[in-house]
Amino acid sequence: MLVTDDLRHAEAWADRARRAGLSLGFVPTMGALHAGHFSLIERARRECDRVAVSIFVNPLQFGPGEDLDRYPRTLEADLAGSRAAGADLVFTPRDRGEGGIYSPGFGTTVEVADLSAPLCGERRPGHFRGVATVVAVLLGIFRPHRAYFGQKDFQQARVIERMAADLRLGARIVIAPTVREPDGLAMSSRNRYLSGEERVQAAAIPAALREVEAAFRAGETRASRLKEMAAARLRSASGLRLDYAEVLDARTLKPVPDDRVDRAPEGAVLAVAAFIGKTRLIDNSWLRAAAPAGRRPPIL
Ligand code: AMP
DSSP: OEEEOOHHHHHHHHHHHHHTTOOEEEEEEOSSOOHHHHHHHHHHHHHOSEEEEEEOOOGGGOOTTSSTTTOOOOHHHHHHHHHHHTOSEEEOOOSBSTTSTBOTTOOOOOOOTTTTSSHHHHHSTTHHHHHHHHHHHHHHHHOOSEEEEEGGGHHHHHHHHHHHHHTTOOOEEEEEOOOBOTTSOBOOGGGGGOOHHHHHHHTHHHHHHHHHHHHHHTTOOBHHHHHHHHHHHHHTSTTEEEEEEEEEETTTOSOOGGGBGGGSTTOEEEEEEEEETTEEEEEEEEEOOOOOTTOOOTTO
16 A cells, blocks of 8 residues: 655556546545545545545634544554555645645635535534645646545535535545444544543434434424424433534435435435534434335435
């Protein structure tokens, strides 16, 4: 496995693979890798001839007062885990300066309208602009056939999908299922911030999602009711402060037609964010009719 912080080296490696007729898979990350990230690398390994991973804590997607300075950095373990998961190249670029992601004179930002507006977009102004911009640069460097994202960050995946389609970047965006801890908590680099007690309290988030999923399966299709159910559960959970709970059309991230989840062609996403102490966690559940036997659901 190659490891490089050199942008031109990464570009040349990807060019060579493409010219040799090999398919290229790409998994962008911010490091502090866990089983969720590794599941993306393993999937890329299964589906592509060459697999590149990037590890870059992107300052552009952090707001003032957010956790940029204390974001966990575990490079040695990340490299070992990436190798074990089947990566061929890990790209660990610098931020600024010659050969950095934001090279001198860098003057472009990418803004994906509408999909960036609700949920985390509303709470973290500029966040998705930062995400879309860095992913556009990374897709420009690797020009992969497929790029892999986790459903854990559902809105992010939709924003990237739109950007890749609009700008005709040529990468197929794959959205892979959320990997969870045994108690259901979605794996996240930010789970490392939680104290022992907070970690126990965090289990209320997946518990709320499971409860709403059960109500949906039992026939409740009113988005407002499902949303209220999640909000009530999270408001009453000890140690949690609800940031948002929303049920939105899973394709457009707008309200579902007539408040009816079953009227949205791709179902709805129940998206939640909550603070536990200073740590903000997000999670979601995709509420949709079961795929007919033998057919896979749209993008998993
Ligand atoms: P991050 O390092 O947090 O920027 O995440 C890098 C990629 O890994 C993103 O596409 C995330 O959605 C994905 N990811 C993070 N956590 C999980 C998880 N628990 N399951 C699946 N994918 C994940």
